[in-house]
Amino acid sequence: MTTLVTQAGSGDDAAAPVAPSDPSPADASPSAVDHPTLGPLDDARAQLAFAVDHLGLDDGMHRLLATPRRELTVSVPLRRDDGSTTLFLGHRVQHNFSRGPAKGGLRFSPNVDLDEVRALAMWMTWKCALVDVPYGGAKGGIAIDPRAHSQAELERVTRRYTSEIMPLIGPEQDIPAPDIGTDERTMAWMMDTYSVNVGHTVPGVVTGKPLSLGGSLGRASATSRGVAHAAVLAMRHRGLDPDASTAAVQGFGKVGRDAARLLAEAGVKVEAISDVDGAVHRAGGIDVAGLIEHVDATGSVRGFEGGEEIDGAALLELDVDTLVPAAIEGVITEANAARVSARIVVEGANGPTTEAADAILRERDVLVVPDILANAGGVIVSYFEWVQANQAYWWSEREVNDKLAERMTKAWEAVLLQATRHGQSMREAATCLAVARVTEAHQLRGLYP
Numbered sequence: 001m002t003t004l005v006t007q008a009g010s011g012d013d014a015a016a017p018v019a020p021s022d023p024s025p026a027d028a029s030p031s032a033v034d035h036p037t038l039g040p041l042d043d044a045r046a047q048l049a050f051a052v053d054h055l056g057l058d059d060g061m062h063r064l065l066a067t068p069r070r071e072l073t074v075s076v077p078l079r080r081d082d083g084s085t086t087l088f089l090g091h092r093v094q095h096n097f098s099r100g101p102a103k104g105g106l107r108f109s110p111n112v113d114l115d116e117v118r119a120l121a122m123w124m125t126w127k128c129a130l131v132d133v134p135y136g137g138a139k140g141g142i143a144i145d146p147r148a149h150s151q152a153e154l155e156r157v158t159r160r161y162t163s164e165i166m167p168l169i170g171p172e173q174d175i176p177a178p179d180i181g182t183d184e185r186t187m188a189w190m191m192d193t194y195s196v197n198v199g200h201t202v203p204g205v206v207t208g209k210p211l212s213l214g215g216s217l218g219r220a221s222a223t224s225r226g227v228a229h230a231a232v233l234a235m236r237h238r239g240l241d242p243d244a245s246t247a248a249v250q251g252f253g254k255v256g257r258d259a260a261r262l263l264a265e266a267g268v269k270v271e272a273i274s275d276v277d278g279a280v281h282r283a284g285g286i287d288v289a290g291l292i293e294h295v296d297a298t299g300s301v302r303g304f305e306g307g308e309e310i311d312g313a314a315l316l317e318l319d320v321d322t323l324v325p326a327a328i329e330g331v332i333t334e335a336n337a338a339r340v341s342a343r344i345v346v347e348g349a350n351g352p353t354t355e356a357a358d359a360i361l362r363e364r365d366v367l368v369v370p371d372i373l374a375n376a377g378g379v380i381v382s383y384f385e386w387v388q389a390n391q392a393y394w395w396s397e398r399e400v401n402d403k404l405a406e407r408m409t410k411a412w413e414a415v416l417l418q419a420t421r422h423g424q425s426m427r428e429a430a431t432c433l434a435v436a437r438v439t440e441a442h443q444l445r446g447l448y449p
């Protein structure tokens with residue numbers, strides 16, 4: 001199955017040469033809810049609606065910003081190692097590319113669905129605009145559990161998916177990167193599949209690649225470095241000395257692991273860390289390097305001798321100064337927000353706090369550093385990687401890290417200023433700044449025809 005939906009948007013970007021088998025337009029109503037329970041797309045739409053209202057945008061612009069520019073859903077058949085065949089569904093959503101090529105990660109998770117990918121793509125648009133990288137927003141996903149497959153099977157799935165979405169991607173069109181369940185290996189397979197198909201090597205088609213294939217120094221830890229940077233800025237803003245403060249980190253993957261390490265290096269006592277199997281806690285701080293060794297050896301934080309096991313959900317309510325959710329969406333909800341003890345929440349994950357929970361945290365004066373700011377370090381260094389790959393000239397790790405810190409600080413200051421001026425939360429301020437930039441691009445480009 002291949003389903004392509006294109007939006008009649010502004011500007012002169014021609015639709016990709018893919019024959020749509022289902023030309024029905026996406027639901028263009030910003031307030032539409034096409035499933036019974038609220039999910040990330042409802043949160044993303046509510047955040048956009050706030051910004052539209054604050055900026056005084058008209059209904060037409062609201063609809064344009066609420067609706068993905070292109071959506072492609074593809075079947076991804078896999079020949080298993082045992083000879084049998086399994087079918088997966090994959091998506092690539094390009095939410096907006098008024099400011100440049102679409103950009104955003106590729107997720108492998110059994111929970112992937114089109115609405116989740118739509119929400120993540122919309123957040124990418126705002127994130128790229130907020131930190132002023134010349135990209136629009138996109139996201140991709142395959143509903144697959146990567147842990148249930150061999151490397152050979154994952155390679156075949158990645159290559160088939162890449163070839164299915166080939167007409168949409170490219171260094172000037174849409175540039176994927178790693179997200180949940182994918183890594184630099186996945187990006188190497190994507191780059192190779194794309195390059196073989198076009199007949200020459202195209203390092204700029206993906207970011208988050210291995211260094212030896214044109215990746216950037218500093219990209220692997222960039223999201224975490226940005227999260228740690230944002231956390232320290234937030235602590236100082238709240239009058240906390242990082243050296244005398246405590247934190248808990250949910251998730252110990254590409255983002256959580258280095259966020260915990262870098263926070264510990266900044267002097268923060270990281271007292272609890274979790275993964276999907278459970279959590280470990282140690283008052284006074286976990287030996288993060290020791291936990292990394294343990295997880296590399298066993299695959300799980302459980303059984304680590306340098307701490308006591310606690311329930312994964314309990315981590316979110318621990319009495320620490322800073323909570324860093326760095327795993328999945330929707331973990332801080334209406335049901336537990338009142339019990340979050342941290343005074344600062346730094347969103348390493350995309351969409352970890354639901355709209356209802358966000359209101360409760362705000363009421364309780366918890367400072368929430370929103371995802372589109374807190375975890376923007378990844379896409380900032382992806383941009384650096386793309387620039388380096390396109391020029392075939394690579395920077396030192398020091399240069400990359402310094403430029404990353406500069407952009408994070410600049411975005412933090414802009415968000416804080418907007419929040420203070422308008423009495424907004426950091427999320428409201430960040431979304432308003434980003435939506436204003438994307439709107440300006442639409443207005444300057446005008447509508448074609």
Ligand SMILES: NC(=O)C1=CN([C@@H]2O[C@H](COP(=O)(O)OP(=O)(O)OC[C@H]3O[C@@H](n4cnc5c(N)ncnc54)[C@H](OP(=O)(O)O)[C@@H]3O)[C@@H](O)[C@H]2O)C=CC1
Binds near residue numbers: 178181223252
């Ligand atoms: N990678 C990047 O550059 C960026 C990622 N993000 C966002 O950060 C988040 C994490 O992404 P990333 O680190 O790349 O993904 P990974 O797949 O590398 O890691 C995800 C981690 O979350 C853990 N996890 C999953 N479910 C739960 C749960 N219910 N409770 C606790 N831990 C859980 C996983 O556990 P286990 O290891 O046991 O499976 C794993 O440690 C996502 O929201 C992603 O969109 C945002 C910006 C950039």
Ligand SMILES: O=C(O)CCC(=O)C(=O)O
Binds near residue numbers: 176350
């Ligand atoms: O590095 C990128 O291009 C995108 C990373 C990503 O998917 C995200 O920021 O959510």
